[in-house]
Amino acid sequence: MKLLNDHELEAALREIGAKHYHNLHPFHKMLHSGGCTREQVQAWALNRYYYQxxxxxxxxxxxxxxxxxxxxxxxRQRLVDHDGDAPGDGGIARWLRLATGVGLDAELVESCRAILPITRYAVDAYVSFVRERSLLEAVASSLTEMFSPTIISERVAGMLANYDFVDRDTLVYFNARLHQAPRDADFALNYVKTHARTVEQQQAALGALRFKCDLLWAQLDALYMAYVTPGMIPAGAFLSEALSLPVAA
Amino acid sequence: MKLLNDHELEAALREIGAKHYHNLHPFHKMLHSGGCTREQVQAWALNRYYYQxxxxxxxxxxxxxxxxxxxxxxxRQRLVDHDGDAPGDGGIARWLRLATGVGLDAELVESCRAILPITRYAVDAYVSFVRERSLLEAVASSLTEMFSPTIISERVAGMLANYDFVDRDTLVYFNARLHQAPRDADFALNYVKTHARTVEQQQAALGALRFKCDLLWAQLDALYMAYVTPGMIPAGAFLSEALSLPVAA
Incomplete structure (x- = not known):
């Protein structure tokens, strides 16, 4: 391993995205190509709310x-983007609109009580990572935003074309993200280039981005395992009640 | 110890302020009554910058x-208040204006390299407390803002009356705090009343406010020990160079 110049470091970060970003996951392909049932789209929206x-x-x-x-x-602008300036404003509220738009009950979504345990582990691992690792790694872990405009375009176009229960208003969350994500990624990428000045720091930054890709991937793995593989929905999770499995309190 | 109603809990919190808030500290009395030298005022402004x-x-x-x-x-509004919306804006920048207004070099202040070690320990203890204790305790520790309008009034009036090197522009930091602090205290007090529902939680909240009063007090103790007691300025701290003591790199 050698010290990378700015150009090589950015290329190495983009290479991680090219191999590990969750636009390559089978569940994403099902979702945007119209291969999901309404319940599978609901499970995706419900679980992803916990991430949001x-x-x-x-x-x-x-x-x-x-x-x-x-x-x-x-x-701080990210806090504004996600929490908004007033009730009903911001990315979380817009994700809730997506979730209710595909037919979910708002209270069920906001309670997060029906998400998959693996969703919780993966998302909580992200929060812990950001708290416990170096600031450089915390910043670098956000760099999946470099790749998100592509997945958003695929997702929005694909979902509108393929699901009659999805309309533009339901997907309004993604409109703002199309300009927020590149702005955020620019700041973070510049920070990483400036602060990763040793081989160890550069490898730590690359590792952080890989970690983040893995945890986005793991969330789709969990959805695939529970909602695509027959008979695998854990008790207490979304739809388990409809399937007459015991539901945790 | 018994469960307190809202009125009793607020009274118990105010009682802590009445006994332990740093408006009672001898250094505060010196500061606002004109008993400090210019160098002592500078030492206060310099050390307090680290807190800010x-x-x-x-x-x-x-x-x-x-x-x-x-x-x-x-x-989040507190982040806006302290960091501002642009360079030179916000509470930290206004405190820097106070520090330079009393004759300090901005670079020296911003570097925090000449603060007293005890200042650093006390302030860092606050950040650790907020990270490690319960959210209720973290919120309760902010409640010294219930008491700050009084100390601000004493400080501003006293410093303007007693020091010819202090003017209204220097003390502009305190203008905004006079309305920000009560607004913030209202939210925090309401949160504590709502969330401290057991004897243990109420005692934890009271303990958190006591902790915060103690750390504000300790910062003035450190100033008093170093800059009022003759011959006690630690090497490397502000003014130690002027007094020909060895200065840490």
Missing amino acids: CSIPRKDALIVGRFPDAESRRAW | CSIPRKDALIVGRFPDAESRRAW
Whole structure:
């Protein structure tokens, strides 16, 4: 392993995305190509809500770790984007609109009580990572946003074309993300290039992005295992009641 | 110890302020009554800067711990108040204006390299407390803001009356705090009343406020020991160079 220049470091980060980002996951392909049932789309929206509502918590941890007001101000915008400025505003509220738009009950979604245990483990691992690893790694783990415009385009176009229960209003969450994600990724990428000055730091940054790709992937694995493989929905999880399995309190 | 109703809990919190808030500290009395030299005022401003610039870091940790967007939004305003919306804006920048207004070099202040070790320990203890204790305790520890309008009034009036090197522009930091602190205290007090529902939780909240009063007090203790007691400025701290003591790199 050698010290990479800025160009090589960015190329190495993009290479991780090209191999490990969850746009390559079979569940994503099912979702955007119309291969999911309505219940599978619902399970995706319900589980993903837990990820969405954890994002500002991990971003606040990062804000709290920056030593300078300028970086805190820049990262603070993410809190505004996700939590909004008023009730019903912001990314979490827009994800809830998506979830209710595909037919879920808002209270069930917001309670997070019917998500898969693996969803919880993966998302909580992200929050812990950001709290416990170096600030450089915490920042680098956000760099999946470099890859998100592609997956968003595929997802929005595919879902609108293939599901009659999905319309533009349901997917309004993604509109804002198309400009927020590149802006956020630019700041984070610049931070990583500036602060990863040794081989060890560069490898740590690359490892952080790989970690993040893995945890996005694991969330789709969990959905696939529970909702595509027949008979595998855990008791207490979404739809288990409809299938007459025992439901945890 | 018994379960307190809302009125009794608030009274118990205010009682802690009445006994332990740093407006009772001899250094505060010196400061606002004109009993400090210019160098002592500078030492206060320099050391307090470390507290000021740590505040948004601890507030971001609290934002990251709230499970709901509404509380995060409310607490996020503190990040805006301290970090501002642009360079030169916000409470930290206004404290820097105070520090340079009393004759300090901005670079020296911002580096935090000349603060007293005890200042650092006390402030860092606050950030650790907020990270490690319960969310209720983290919120309760902010309740010294219930008492700050009084100390601000004493400080501003006293410093303007007693020091010819202090003017209104220097003390502009305190203008905003006079309305921010009560707003923040209202939210936090309401949160504590709502969430401290057992004897143990109420005692934890009271303990958290006592902890916070103690750490504000300890910061003035450190200033008093170093800058009022003759011959006690540690090597490497502000003014030690002027007094020909060895200065740490």
